[in-house]
Amino acid sequence: MLLKSYGFSDGTDRKALLEFKSQVSEDKKVVLSSWNHSYPLCNWNGVTCGRKHKRVTRLDLKDFQLGGVISPSIGNLSFLISVNLYDNSFGGTIPQEMGNLFRLRHLDMRLNFLQGRIPASLFNCSSLLEISLNKNHLREGVPSELGSLKKLVVLSLGDNNLGGNLPASLGNLTSLRYLDVASNNMEGGLPDGMATLTQLVGLQLIMNNLSGAFPSVIYNLSSLEYLYMSLNQFSGSLRPDFGTLLPNLRHLNMGDNYFTGAIPTTLPNVSTLEKLGINNNNMTGNIPVSFGKLRNLQWLYLHGNSLGSYSVGDLEFLDALTNCTQMDSxxxxxxRLGGDLPNSIANLSKSLINLSLQNNLISGSIPQDIGNLISIQKLGLGDNMLTGPLPASIGKLSGLRVLSLSANRVSGEIPSSIGNITRLESLSLFNNSFEGTIPPALSNCMYLLHLSIGYNKLNGTIPPEVTQLSPLVTLSMEGNFLSGSLPKDVGRLENLIKLSLEHNDLSGKLPPGLGNCLSMEEMYLQGNSFDGDIPDLKGLVGVRRVDMSNNKLSGSIPGYFANFSKLEYLNLSINNLEGRVPTDGKFKNATIVSVFGNKNLCGGIKEVKLKPCLAQAPKMRRKHPFLSRKVVIGVSTCLALLLLLFIASVSLIWLRKRKKTQQANNSTPMFDVFHEKVSYGDLQNATDGFSSKNVIGSGSFGTVFKALLPTEEKVVAVKVLNLQRHGAMKSFVAECESLKDIRHRNLVKLLTACSSIDFQGNEFRALIYEFMPNGSLDMWLHPEEVEETRRPSRTLTLLERLNIAIDVATVLDYLHVQCHEPIAHCDLKPSNVLLDDDLTAHVSDFGLAKLLLKFDRESFLNQLSSAGVRGTIGYAAPEYGMGGQPSIEGDVYSFGVLILEMFTRKRPTNELFGGNCTLHSYSKAALPDQVLDIADKSILQIGVRVGFPISECLNLILDVGLRCCEESPMKRLATSEATKELISIRERFFKGRRTTKS
Structure with missing residues (x-):
């Protein structure tokens, strides 16, 4: 009866669809429950039939979430005009049998898991108008047969794994209006045949490996309205008549390529332009003022180029953009934008949502009317040179979610009106000159996730209201003058991942609630005055980095730290901790845990180098009072006699030794901090009798040998002191005293020392250091002065030199500020900067170092004596020549000279210099216009990609060096400031990258 009612014509379609259903995964077949013999075929879910023949013409299963594979039986639906399988989970391949659908016009299989290649048979469907296969896992190339589809209007193949080149037959698709091959693995350029696609309106080439110059065939596609070609490897400059050739563009995105040259002046003539992106290229020149003519412009993305010249006039385009009333981004x-920030930014479109001017050299102040940008959600002005206050009108931006002003020179107080921005999610005022107190009104910003106000001049206490910001993920207040205690309700910040309060004046006990911040991964509390016991933090099982160094914490080290499986760094050094250091868990690794500078700690693993813990003597059972008293008196008397005998013996030995060596005024360092004992014989064997072939350096007080210690089977550097030289013993003592209690990744590690007698009965002193395989910085800067066998195989790149400068600045800041007692190195120069495998710098040779127990600026000006010159001529500060005492300012001067030498490759004692001409004056005279004339030419030849602003980078680096070696000590940069400026330069020009071993 069914066959009679509906005829035989639909039997093929019914059978084909039931076969299709059989290949759908079982758990999804319920969606196709109507596909059975009880329902008329044309009433099946997703099926549409033709009016005349009642045959299936459309199969629309969009968003059905079906799984399984596509049955080859689909090829039997010979009346199909449209197939829509969008957003399902079909796997397998596209059936070859689909080539039988000669009536097919629309094919949409986007958002599935289809694999394999696009079947060539599909291009037998000569009636096809649209093929959409985006977001599958198709591979291999685009079949050349697609050129037979003369009627094709839309071809979308984006977001697959298609490779190879686009076929030349693409040029046969003369009806094509939209082509999308974005996000594949294609390579090469575009075929010349594409020039015939004069009907093309949209072209997407995003994120392939397409390379070469801007494809010239595109200039022929005058109908283009949408052109997306970002994230490729296109290079070269754009034609000056670009806008004339493509006059109908509405969207143009060429971001993340390697385009160079200027923005074509004809581009702003494309009056239809709505969205323009040329970001992350190497474009130069000015941003055209004529962009102001584009009344329909909605977003303009030009970030990540080299536009501008760090000068007045770079920001004139902002005045013109006030005419673009539709702009939102x-x-x-x-x-490289410079000049003062114009007040006109406050008059930009009221629709503006995103505004980013970060990482330029923009100066001036923030306009008072900044509150006019009522729709703004993201405002980025960080990494510039802005000054003046943050206007109170900022509080009018009620929809603001992200505000970044970091790394500027903004001053004044943080306006309390900022509490009116209740939707604020990220506030970054890091590294400015804000002063006053933290406004409690911040507690109104109940969506705040990131609060970064570190490295300003803020004072007062941390408002307890801050603990009400329960969504906080990052709380950064380091490097200020904050005082008082940490709010006791800090445990309410349950989502806090990073807490940075280091280098303030905070005090008191750490609140127990700190252990309730269960999401904590990083906790930095160093450089404060916190006291008392470390609270119970055992709940912080996900913590990775903890630094509580340089405080006044007491009590024992909690054992729970040993069980923190994710812990990478624990620094408890320079406190008042006592008792036994654990040896299990994380405490087995000395590179993770640092506990030096706690006088009452003992035990731990060997590498920690602490004194052993004394075993507690068992208590004597008290039997008789009279007997106990007699025992005590007897023992005490014996101990006293033994002590007197020991003192007499030691005194006699010391007097004899003093007479023999005539070293009465020299003291010997405390060697008990060095656990590894090395004898003279060990060192003689390890250096092959102190053979000249093992000499790797020499200095004022001794010679350095390369040695292999047999006990450790480790290569080390052995510095043997020449005790015949006046001051050598003082140098030995100074080096031991300076290095025994300090530890930093950029200091050469002193492993142990040898104080012994040689085989002739003479005194012998040696220091054993970690070996640095890449030698000294001096060798790399002046290879022509080094033996052929020891010369570096290449020269240092600009980035490598900048990294080395940052390493040295970092360790100087540690010595000057972060150590328990400040230390002045007194002899900083390239030969005392050693390089490891990865060219990381390590400062060495503390033979002239001085502990500055009561150093301050006033005492420096008053401490003139006949101490004589400290350091090396050319690097020593001028005040040392007038009898000035060692100081951290003297180190800063030497560091400034070091920077100038590193980037000019000229020693301060070069024959060019004499009289009033010094390395300082020579460098200063070249800034800013002749900096390339004085720079080391090898920097200009290597490691510089096309368009890299090397002169601007060098100007900024050398300016830091010049400010460090000012003649007046009071005018010199602090090492912390120098470090921040050098890091900022690296981030600006190299995006924070470090180089590794080549």
Whole structure:
């Protein structure tokens, strides 16, 4: 009866669809429950039939979430005009049998898991108008047969794994209006045949490996309205008549390529342009003022180029953009824009949502009317040179979610009106000159996730209201003058991942609630005055980095730290901790845990180098009072006699030794901090009798040998003191005293020392250091002065030199500020900067170092004596020549000279210099216009990609060096400031990268 009612014509379609259903995964077949013999075929879910023949013409299963594979039986639906399988989970391949669907016009299989290649048979479907296969796992190339589809209007193949080149037959698709091959693995350029696609309106080439110059065939596609070609490897400059050739563009995105040259002046003539992106290229020149003519412009992305010249006039385009009333996004960050920030930014479109001017050299102040940008959600002005206060009108931006002003020179107080921005999610005022107290009104920003106000001049206490910001993920207040205690309710910040309060004046006990911050991964509390016991933090099982160094914490080290499986760094050094250091868990690794500078700690693993813990003597059972008293008196008398005998013996030995060596005024360092005992014989064997072939350096007080210690089977550097030289013993003592209690990744590690007698009965002193395989910085800067066998195989790149400068600045800041007692190195120069496998710098040779027990600036000006010159001529500060005492300012001067030498490759004692001409004056005279004339030419030849602003980078680096070696000590940069400026330069020009071993 069914066959009679509906005829035989639909039997093929019914059978094909039931076969299709059989290949759908079982758990999804319920969606196709109507596909059975009880329902008329044309009433089946997703099926549409033709009016005349009642045959299936459309199969629309969009968003059905079906799984399984596509049955080859689909090829039997010979009346199909449209197939829509969008957003399902079909796997397998596209059936070859689909090539039988000669009536097919629309094919949409986007968002599935289809694999394999696009079947060539599909291009037998000569009626096809649209093929959409985006977001599958198709591979291999685009079949050349697609050129037979003369009627094709839309071809979307994006987000697959298609490779190879686009076929030349693409040029046969003369009806094509939209082509999307974005996000594949294609390579090469575009075929010349594409020039015939004069009907093309949209072209997407995003994120392939397409390379070469801007494809010239595109200039022929005058109908283009949408052109997306970002994230490729296109290079070269754009034609000046670009806008004339493509006059109908509405969207143009060429970001993340390698385009160079200027923005074509004809581009702003494309009056239809709505969205423009040329971001992250190497574009130069000015941003055209004529962009102001584009009344329909909605977003302009020009960030990540080299636009501008760090000069007045770079920001004139902002005045013109006030005419673009539809604009919602403006990104011009990471360029070379200079000049004062114009007040006109407050008059930009009321629709503006995103504004980013970060990482330029923009100066001036923030306009008072900044509150006019009522729709703004993201405002980025960080990494510039802005000054003046943050206007109170900022509080009018009620929809603001992200505010970044970091790394500027903004001053004044943080306005309390900022509490009116109740939707604020990220506030970054890091590294400015804000002063006053933290406004309690911040507690109104109940969506705040990131609060970064570190390295300012803020004082007062941490408002308890801050603990009400329960969503906080990052709380950064380091490097201020905050005082008082940590709020006791800090445990309410249950989502806090990073807490940075280091280098303030905070005090008191750490609140127990700190252990309730269960999401904590990083906790930095160093450089404060916290006291008392470390609270119960055992709940912080996900913590990775903890630094509580340089405080006044007491009590024992909690054992729970040993069980923190994710712990990578624990620094408890320079406190008042006592008792036994654990040896299990994380405490087995000395590179993770640092506990030096706690006088009453003992035990731990060997590498920690602490005194052993004394075993507690068992208590004597008291039997008789009279007998106990007699025992005590007897023992005491014996001990006293033994002590007197020991003192007499030691005194006699010391007097004899003093007479023999005539070293009465020299003291010997405390060697008990060095656990590894090395004898003279060990060192003689390890250096092959102190053979000249093992000499790797020499200095004022001794010679350095390369040695292999047999006990450790480790290569080390042995510095043997020449005790015949006046001051050698003082140098030995100074080096031991300086290095025994300090530890930093950029200091050469002193492993142990040898104080012994040689085989002739003479005194012998040696220091054993970690070996640095890449020698000294001096060798790399002046290879022509080094033996052929020891010369580096290449020269240092600009980035490598900048990294080395940052390493040295970092360790100087540690010595000057972060050590328990400040230390002045007194002899900083390239030969005392050693390089490891990865060219990381390590400062060495503390033979002239001085502990500055009561150093301050006033005492420096008053401490003039006949101490004589400290350091090396050319590097020693000028005040040392007038009898000045060692100081951290003297080190800063030497560091400034070091920077100038590193980037000019000229020693301060070069024959060019004499009289009033010094390395300092020579460098200063070249800034800013002749900096390339004085720079080391090898920097200009290697490691510089096309368009890299090397002169601007060098100007900024050398300016830091010049400010460090000012003649007046009071005018010199602090090492902390120098470090921050050098890091900022690296981030600006190299995006924070470090180089590794080549």
């Amino acid at each position: 403006l990104y011009v960050a990471d360029n």
